[in-house]
Amino acid sequence: MAWRIGRKKKKDMPTGIWSKCSECGSTIYNKELVASSMVCPNCGFHHTVGGRQRIEMTVDPGSFIEHFTDLRPEDRLNFVDKVSYAEKLEKAQAKTGNSDACIAGVAKIQEHEVVLSILDFAFMGGSMGEVVGEKIARAIELAEEKKCPVIIFSASGGARMHEGAISLMQLAKTCAALNRFKEKGGFSISVMTNPTTGGVTASFASACDILIGEPGALIGFAGPRVIQNTIRQELPEGFQRAEFLLEKGQLDLIVPREEMREKLSTLLDYSAHGNRVRA
Amino acid sequence: MASQKKKKSAETSNILPFEKPLEEVRSRLEELEALAGKTSQDLGEELEFYRDRLNRLTKEVYSDITPWNRVQVARHPDRPLVSDFIDHCCENWVELHGDGSFADDRAIVTGLATLGTQRVLLVGHRKGRDTKGRMACNFGSAHPEGYRKALQKMRLAEHMGLPIVCLINTPGAYPGVAAEERGQARAIAENIRDMFALKVPVVAVILGEGGSGGALGIAVADRVGMMENSWYSVISPEGCASILWHSADGREKAAEALQLTSEPLLRLGIVDKAITEPSGGAHRDPEGALEELKEQILFWLDELLALPPEQLLEERHLKFRNMTRSISVLETAMNPAQTGHEEPLPDPFSASERRAASLEPTQEPDSEA
Numbered sequence: 001m002a003w004r005i006g007r008k009k010k011k012d013m014p015t016g017i018w019s020k021c022s023e024c025g026s027t028i029y030n031k032e033l034v035a036s037s038m039v040c041p042n043c044g045f046h047h048t049v050g051g052r053q054r055i056e057m058t059v060d061p062g063s064f065i066e067h068f069t070d071l072r073p074e075d076r077l078n079f080v081d082k083v084s085y086a087e088k089l090e091k092a093q094a095k096t097g098n099s100d101a102c103i104a105g106v107a108k109i110q111e112h113e114v115v116l117s118i119l120d121f122a123f124m125g126g127s128m129g130e131v132v133g134e135k136i137a138r139a140i141e142l143a144e145e146k147k148c149p150v151i152i153f154s155a156s157g158g159a160r161m162h163e164g165a166i167s168l169m170q171l172a173k174t175c176a177a178l179n180r181f182k183e184k185g186g187f188s189i190s191v192m193t194n195p196t197t198g199g200v201t202a203s204f205a206s207a208c209d210i211l212i213g214e215p216g217a218l219i220g221f222a223g224p225r226v227i228q229n230t231i232r233q234e235l236p237e238g239f240q241r242a243e244f245l246l247e248k249g250q251l252d253l254i255v256p257r258e259e260m261r262e263k264l265s266t267l268l269d270y271s272a273h274g275n276r277v278r279a
Numbered sequence: 280m281a282s283q284k285k286k287k288s289a290e291t292s293n294i295l296p297f298e299k300p301l302e303e304v305r306s307r308l309e310e311l312e313a314l315a316g317k318t319s320q321d322l323g324e325e326l327e328f329y330r331d332r333l334n335r336l337t338k339e340v341y342s343d344i345t346p347w348n349r350v351q352v353a354r355h356p357d358r359p360l361v362s363d364f365i366d367h368c369c370e371n372w373v374e375l376h377g378d379g380s381f382a383d384d385r386a387i388v389t390g391l392a393t394l395g396t397q398r399v400l401l402v403g404h405r406k407g408r409d410t411k412g413r414m415a416c417n418f419g420s421a422h423p424e425g426y427r428k429a430l431q432k433m434r435l436a437e438h439m440g441l442p443i444v445c446l447i448n449t450p451g452a453y454p455g456v457a458a459e460e461r462g463q464a465r466a467i468a469e470n471i472r473d474m475f476a477l478k479v480p481v482v483a484v485i486l487g488e489g490g491s492g493g494a495l496g497i498a499v500a501d502r503v504g505m506m507e508n509s510w511y512s513v514i515s516p517e518g519c520a521s522i523l524w525h526s527a528d529g530r531e532k533a534a535e536a537l538q539l540t541s542e543p544l545l546r547l548g549i550v551d552k553a554i555t556e557p558s559g560g561a562h563r564d565p566e567g568a569l570e571e572l573k574e575q576i577l578f579w580l581d582e583l584l585a586l587p588p589e590q591l592l593e594e595r596h597l598k599f600r601n602m603t604r605s606i607s608v609l610e611t612a613m614n615p616a617q618t619g620h621e622e623p624l625p626d627p628f629s630a631s632e633r634r635a636a637s638l639e640p641t642q643e644p645d646s647e648a
Contacts, residue, residue: 070611076547077538081523134608137600159491159513161522164537165549165603168513171471171492172499172599179475180596199513201464202452202492207472211465221464221492222454226518230454240459250462 021045023216037257046214046257048155048194051096051103051120058153058261059107059116066105068138073100073131077164085162092123100131101156104139106146110265112272115143118153119200126156128200129163133170136204137177140188144180149187149271151264154205157223158198171203178207187271189264191255192219192242210267213242213251214260293562295351301340301559304333337559346534350516352508353487357562359569361388361403361446361486367566368394368573369401375432381461384425386416386453387497389432391441394573397580400436402429402497403446403486419488420453423466426496430470433477442480442580445497450515452493467496474499475596480583482576484554485509501595502579503549505541506572507556511549512539547603 019028024043033040037057038047049057055064075086093099101123107116117139119126128136136152143150159167181188190208192201195218202221205211213219220240228235238244245251255263294302308329315322344352352358365372369392377383385405392401404421407413429445436443452463474481474497483500489511505511514522519537520529538544541553554575561568583591 068611072607074605074607076605077536077543079536081536130603130605130608134604161514161519161537163513164539165512165544166547168491168495168511169549169599169602171468171495173602175468175472175499176475176596176599179472182472183476199492202467202496203471204468206462206465206468219464220459221452221467222459226454227456227459231456233456236456239456244460245462248460248462250465 022047039257044256045216046194048121049257050122051098051118054118054153055103055107055116057257058264059109060111063108064105064116065107066103067142068104068135069099071099071131071134073129075162076130076166077162079162079164088124088162096120096123098123100129100135101126102128102132102135104135104142106142106148109151109261109268112265112268113146113148114268115139115146115148115150116153117150119156121155121195124160126154126200127158127160127167128156128170129160129167130170132160133167133173136170136174140174140177140181140186140204143188144184144186149189149268150181150208151189151191152204152208153191153193154196154200155193156196156198156200156205158200158202168199171199174204175207178204182209189267191260192251193217195219197221197223211250211252212263213245213254215242215254215256217242219245219251293356295348295355297340297344297348297351298559301333301336304329304336308333334558341559345531346510346538346540347516347531349508349540350488350510350534352560352562353506353510355560355562356408357565358487359561359565360406360408361401361448362405362408363565364403364446364486364569364572365390365392365401367569370394375435376428378424378428379431380427381424382422384422384428386419386421386449387425387429389428392444394444394580395577397577398441399580400432400439400441400443401446402432402443404449404494404497406448406487417453419449420451421449421493421496422453422455422458423461423463426452426463426466426470429497430473433474433481437477437479440479442482442584443477443500444576444580445481445483445500446486447483447489447494447498447511448486449490449493450488451490451518452496464492467492470496471499475592475599478588478592480580480586480591481595482579482583484572484576485511485550486572488515490515499595499599501583501591501598502551504552504554504575504579505544505550506561506568507541507553508560509541510534510539511544512537549603 017030019030019033021028021040021043023045026042028041038049073089079085098120101120103120104117107114117136140150188208189210190205191212192205193214196205197220201219218240219242224235224240242254246254311322311326311329371393372390374390388405389402392399404419405416406419407416433443452467481500482502483498485505487509491513516530516534519533524532544550545553554572557564557567
């Protein structure tokens with residue numbers, strides 16, 4: 001069962017009692033890892049967080065009201081590789097309890113009303129098909145209607161291949177909504193977490209007003225393996241990590257997970273109250 | 280004679296495997312034609328026979344070619360390129376270089392052009408005809424500065440009141456270290472977003488390959504067409520196959536599964552029209568294909584130039600906002616009462632239980648890997 005061991009190494013989330021950090025290799029007690037918001041207590045690597053846990057650690061307790069739960073994905077191209085896309089969807093739904101990879105709704109962050117949209121990596125790698133694109137667009141439109149900011153957390157391998165050109169068109173759909181939102185004076189924040197790549201990075205995640213990365217997050221257009229295959233050279237140290245992107249001028253800021261709520265709240269203050277601090 | 284031989288071998292090397300039966304009849308016809316020129320014998324009947332046979336066979340072969348065959352045609356070395364469109368269809372061409380801050384990416388060409396009597400800004404992926412040219416253009420795969428150049432020139436067109444014509448022909452945006460360093464994803468994202476704000480008509484046509492975000496980065500338009508034998512999808516068949524099948528014949532299966540040809544894309548409303556190519560593909564008659572393309576672009580521009588800018592922007596927004604919506608998604612859109620809950624949902628789990636729930640999935644083997 002060698003493949004199982006190989007697979008386990010890739011896991012971001014802990015199983016059983018102990019986990020091994022994929023970055024530093026140290027063994028961590030799972031309860032400790034969860035309590036530290038999936039940040040490795042040894043090396044500080046920010047491991048991928050499930051969608052629901054992300055909501056819980058970001059918003060004021062009990063303030064999240066989920067929207068658009070009636071959207072269901074369909075296998076419109078009858079896409080079959082080893083198993084059919086329809087079957088994959090069922091498995092992912094059973095696994096996560098969500099209909100697709102996006103969770104969206106209204107919430108409060110330190111009393112600021114926001115629309116929150118989160119890509120859950122556990123659902124087919126957080127990939128974007130029709131329903132994810134539709135939910136992101138509707139979340140942006142809901143923020144427009146409520147005249148409040150929108151915050152989008154991404155963790156995604158990119159567009160969902162199984163929906164072919166339909167998934168490609170979600171890049172346009174989400175950007176159409178963001179363009180309209182921007183023109184009406186809306187304020188948008190994108191938080192890119194480990195990993196955010198492909199069509200998600202190349203659309204709404206990079207098209208918001210403020211771009212935030214989590215420490216150490218892999219963020220890019222092409223995956224490192226694809227690039228390696230193209231150039232056939234070693235990739236530079238720290239390539240496509242959030243710190244690398246910041247250095248290259250591609251991110252506005254990096255915010256550690258434990259400071260995220262506070263920092264988002266400060267940014268929301270700036271957008272809500274204009275240029276003067278009230279006495 | 281030697282040069283003729285050389286020419287012939289170069290031509291035959293450009294023959295696609297599925298076109299081989301056609302090629303036999305074609306070479307027979309060419310021999311006959313050559314003979315007819317030299318001899319006084321009347322070969323009219325034979326010539327007619329072979330011409331007719333070639334026509335019928337071409338129709339037959341092309342009537343049931345596979346999606347993978349279409350990808351091959353889309354990449355045919357003799358297929359007309361953006362540079363051919365400029366040479367053949369554009370007058371008073373003025374190329375405008377550079378993104379204004381970093382470099383001039385040769386993989387995307389931008390410039391002022393006159394189509395018939397219509398002045399436009401032309402934006403297109405440049406692939407190059409020979410090996411040297413192809414290398415210089417990275418085989419049509421642009422870097423971020425290419426997308427930024429395109430956007431900068433499109434804003435210039437808006438300022439000058441010129442409509443925009445985008446011709447797409449790329450296997451995808453360039454996947455390399457420098458491209459990532461300079462923000463490939465961000466450049467494409469900003470193009471896609473900001474093309475929705477351009478107050479002049481935009482027409483886009485997939486000329487050969489429409490590979491993923493690299494194509495869409497200049498394809499947000501009021502009318503989107505594709506040449507009959509082009510492909511447009513979220514990933515190339517090779518890319519898809521390498522992820523899903525890990526095998527050599529995977530790309531054929533992938534081309535099928537992705538539904539990347541004009542018929543399904545028309546059905547889904549992703550493209551407005553498939554532009555007919557001459558019998559046997561655009562590589563058989565590049566000028567005929569370009570003429571047809573030019574006519575279609577001019578027809579669309581006429582339609583669009585009649586619209587006030589507000590209507591143009593609204594329709595472009597709605598076109599992509601509502602594109603490819605499935606029936607179930609449409610139903611929920613028409614019944615907004617179903618979306619959202621009036622009250623916050625009661626919290627059925629304690630915080631720790633929910634954490635456990637979010638971790639639980641990983642205890643099963645991953646179906647993806």
